[in-house]
Amino acid sequence: MKAQPVSGPHRTTAWLAALAFAGLGLLLAAPARAATGLTELPGLAGDGPVTVFYPSSASEQPLRRGPFTLNLAPQGEPVRGNGRLVVISHGSGGNPWVHADLASALVEAGFVVAVPQHRGDHTGAFTDPGPTSWQRRPGEVSRAIDALAQSPRFAAWLALDRVGVYGGSAGGHTALTLAGGRWSAARFRDHCEAHIAEDFSSCVGFTTRLRGNVLDPIKLALARAVIRWRFDDASWQSHHDPRIQAAVASVPFAADFDMDSLRVPRIALGLVVAGRDVNQVPRFHVGAVRAACGPCVVIADLPEASHGAMLSPLPPFPPGSLEHDLLGDPPGFDRAMLPEVDRQIAGFFLRHLPAAP
Structure with a gap:
């Protein structure tokens, strides 16, 4: 029987099938997603190590780090991504994992990611949280960028004229400082004098909580006394790194x-909000x-989330x-x-840190 030309709805169906088949062919021909490589660079000027995540041609494998099993x-071997660096500033007592x-x-979006260890305020040494660490952290971020710039393994892959910074909690304080904000230890003291009962964890950290019992007045009095004694410096703290x-x-x-x-930050500034944050009351x-x-962009407003929402894995x-x-x-x-919030954060950096030529 002589084949008949396809016409009408059958022709449309055939065209769609051909298009789908062609699209499948392109998908199968596309290169596989780069793996997330992992290495560590020595810090500069006596800083702790800098953990680096990056696009790699190697295969991922289960890797145990602390309580986590991560596929890295x-x-x-590094492969070229988009030529841009994002530095993550971890929270108080935090770590890269x-x-x-x-x-x-971020690596899937093409970025190299560096996580400096903040001295005296990380999982292995929790001795200087709060304003003491906050004053050091921006410089540690800048030196982490320098460490990548001096690394034979990464320097050729990166253009460091446009760098991004992500930070959570104390790391968020770092991000605000690098965006052009200025702060002082005395303002920390003044906030705690006025609002310590409402924002107790912000003022005393991960030591205790108010429990609505007879010990609360003692906790409040001791906390106020220590804060008055330690944090009376009214000088403004700021840090400018034109690469960020x-x-x-x-x-x-x-x-x-x-x-x-912070009314008009010097750089693009995004925010992540957790509506049920009892650690830093929104x-x-x-x-x-x-x-x-x-000009700030709210990248994610999570009304049911706590302070630890963006710790992932938790x-x-x-x-x-x-x-x-x-x-x-x-x-x-x-x-x-x-995962969608992570993609939105990556999208924010893609918009404001266009791929390097």
Whole structure:
């Protein structure tokens, strides 16, 4: 039987099938997604190590780091991405591994990601949290950029005229400083004098909580006395690094900032908000930045999230522990949304740090 030309709806169906087949062929021909490589560089000027995540041609494998099993390619051969660097400033007592999911999303978007260890305020040494660390952190970020610039393995792959910074909690404080904000230890003291009962964890850290019992007045009195004694320096703290051109501040400590300095940040500034944050109560911190900063972009507003929402993977906090109370997921928060939040953060950096030529 002689074949008949395809016409009418059958012709349309055949055309769609051909298009789908061609699209499948292109998909199969496309290069595979780069793996997330992992290495560590020595810090400069006595700093701790800089953990680096990067696009790699090697295969990922399960890798144990602390309580986490992560799929990474340790010491894998680097491949070219988009030529841009994002530095992640971890939170108080933090480490690179609680940001591994965000780092992998950034690597998938083409970025190299560097995580400096903040001296005296990381998992292995929690001796100088708060204003003492906040004063050092921006310089540690700048030197992490220098470490990548001096690395034979990465210098040729990166253009460091436009660098991004992501920070959460104390790292968010770092991001706000690098965006042009100025702050002082005395403003930290003044905030705690006025609002310590409402924002207790911000003022005392991960040591204790108010429990509504007879010990609360003692905790408040002791905390106020220590804060008055330690934090009376009214000099403004700031840090300018012209290479940094975009920043994301996630659930930042921000009550000690001069909000006028953040009304028009010197760079693109994105925010991540957690509505049920009891560690940095939003109205004193990220909410105040949001109200002051006209150009700021709210990348994610997560009304059911706690302070630890963007820690991903989340550490296995024991139920009932202080860490679980302050950082654990509240009932009703769905972590399945986090990969999309990570992609939105990567998209923010892609818009403001265009690929290097």
